[in-house]
Amino acid sequence: MSSLVLSDLSAGYGRVRVIEGLSMEAKGGETVALLGTNGNGKSTVMRCIMGLLTPSAGSIKAVIDGTAYELAGMSTEDIVSLGIVMVPEGRRLFPRLTVQENLTLGASRRLARKVLSRNMEFCFEAFPRLKERRSQLAGSMSGGEQQMLALGRALMTEPRILLVDEPSVGLAPLLVKRTIEKIKELKDERQLTVLMAEQNFHQALTIADRGYVIVHGQIVFAGNSAEELNNNELIQKFYMGL
């Protein structure tokens, strides 16, 4: 099982500090939700973990199949090659390549290439719609289909830790529900550790084991169960206007 521990993390863009002294973790096999409204730092946390942004202080430790790694300062390519994969905000598919080509590109790292055909089959089973549209250009698909493709593509990279950044954005409520359910399914099947940043508090809690609430770049509440999060006053004030 693989786990992720962030300690005292600080990061920003230029002189703007976005996150400050942030600590959180995702233990093996868990689904951890990172909750908060837009602009509070969720995506910044994700980008730091993936090496798209270099933190100014703090550490990000990942344990993959028993070996520990310090992610802060590593290049994105090296982080991905460890099996830490992100489904980015806005999907970021390759619009002029087909579904199949997008999936194949997902399997670019060496380990993933070895199991490419096995993973491709798995993807098509998990997402039969993708199999139907395997030769369709990714850019011409609907929002829901694109989200499926983005998830599938991440799976092709043979992840151990899966980061999902705002999976509900731009999707109709029914599709959001399905997408979130799918993430849980995949997590169980592939024994992943999942960290999910999500604005849609309700939906996120349907699959989260634990969760953190982030406001202005700091963790203001760490809930050890979905119930705890549900019952928390702060959250009720924020999300339900109570």
Added chain:
Amino acid sequence: MLAKNRVREDAQDMLDPLPLLNAVAAGVMLGGFYAAVALGIAIAFGLLDIPNLSHPAFVVAGAFTTWQLNSRLGLDPVAAGVVMVPLFFLLGLLIYRLYHVCFERRGEASLQGLAFFFGLLFITEVALVLAAGADYRSVTAPYIGTSLSFAGITLPERMLVPFVVSLAMIALLHQFLLRSFTGRAIQAVSQDQTALRLMGVGPTRIKSLAFGLATATAAIAGSLLIIVQPVEPSIGRDFIGRAFAAVVLGGMGSFYGMLLASIILGITESIISDMWNPSWAPAIAFGFLLPTLAFRSSGLLGRRL
């Protein structure tokens, strides 16, 4: 009786399609060759958004190296071009690294980057003049000077061979882009660089490879150039317009669009040269380019600019 026959003969001459057909055939072969030159721009500018103005100068440099290998070692021109491919590939890698470090990373790819490539164009041309003189050079090969003909249409082999080689090169690279991992990554890097990083692929590495490939095509295009016509250092400039026009008109990411546009360009140049005035030929390409930019920026087969 005699007068009537003569009138009928004159009428037949006017309707005789042969000169036109010959011009079109020559144009098709010329266009196919132009595509070989434009291929490097199709990759560097069409796929990677790098405005490599110096590519035609590299093609001319390739022509000169072919001339040397042909005149000193008797090597067949096309073979000479192939031999130079690895060297040109390395040159491309180096140039891209320099461009990336100095311009792409700083985000100032516009003014300075363009001036950089213009400087390279100029330096290459002047270096060729200093190294090989300003005279016209040509190569010898068994197929230069002979022609095939059928149905009254003459196909000079010195046009036919480059046409065939060019098509082969384009088809080969197209298949590479479609079927190999690196090829697909090259397509992807122009669509979403960050997403590619998230797949564990380094965009800079992919772009260097692509730019290296683009420069490598100059080695072959150069060998074809000197088969088609004698070469002197400054003729690269005539090709800037043709190459960019072909890529823009054909649609930025599309090889076959570029090929189609090149052939249309070749036919137009050929007809205007034959029937009117050859000194207008290099300007025709721009005549295509400017309206395309103004009105139909997605070109014939490709994506929007």
Added chain:
Amino acid sequence: MSNAAFAALMAALVVVLWLAGRLVSNEYVFFAGYAVLQYILLATAWNLLGGYAGYVNFGSAAFFALGAYLSVALHKLVEAPLPVLILAGGLASGALGLVMGYLTLKLRGVFFSIATLALAIVFQAVITNWEFVGGASGAYVLRPAEGPWGGSYVEYLFYVMMVMAAAAVALARIIERSNIGYGLAAIRDDELAAETSGVPTLRLKVLATVLSGALMGMAGAPLPFYVAYLDPPSAFNLSYAVNTIAMPLVGGTRTWIGPVIGAVLLTAVQETAMVTISSASNLLLVGLLMVAFITLAPNGIVGLVADLRRRR
């Protein structure tokens, strides 16, 4: 220093240099001086669009040659005096800039640049086929023996070019410090942001193109008298295009003084190289210097000096 004071300084400089010129009898001084001043004018003109707005014009030769060939044509027709020819060249090239601008400035920067390259090539083809101005074989222009105040005609040309160069530099400085200059700088830094902030980007770019083109046309108008024989390969010589770009880039593109420094420096370098190494090597040197500065010192000599000052 205010704009008025600077303009007065320039005017004073021109008068002083004219007086000094009257004392010189060596023709070579005027010949060489004309070349330097011509490049100061060309570099300053190019920089209005290239340095201030960030749009690279590769077709300076077209605007320059238009001024030159219009002079040839007008001179053949009506034997007009030089100031009239200069005015005509300025108007014609300014108009060309206007047309070019409206057609191409709505495109991305790189396509504008390619279009300017196109313009130069097409225009060269047009001139080469135009028999009235000599076509491919060129035209001879008879240089009058004397200038209007008794000195040689070359001295007169030198003086005229000096006045134009001084005026252009003063104009560049005025623009740089005006709202127009700030608008152009905004376009250079981030055109989209400038556009959305309400900067009239197209209008400013076209203005810069018209001014730039007009000045280049004025620079070209006296050329036929200077060289006495004009043909397309020399009027459209690549070295004009390269020098016009290299000089601001080496000197520094962000202010009016960069093109001046670049023009003086590169002209000196080329003259020295032509005499000491060979006559073709000077072009290679310019190209190498340009690329070296672009990659290592993108803000030119002015930028280097500013960096040194800051570090102290």
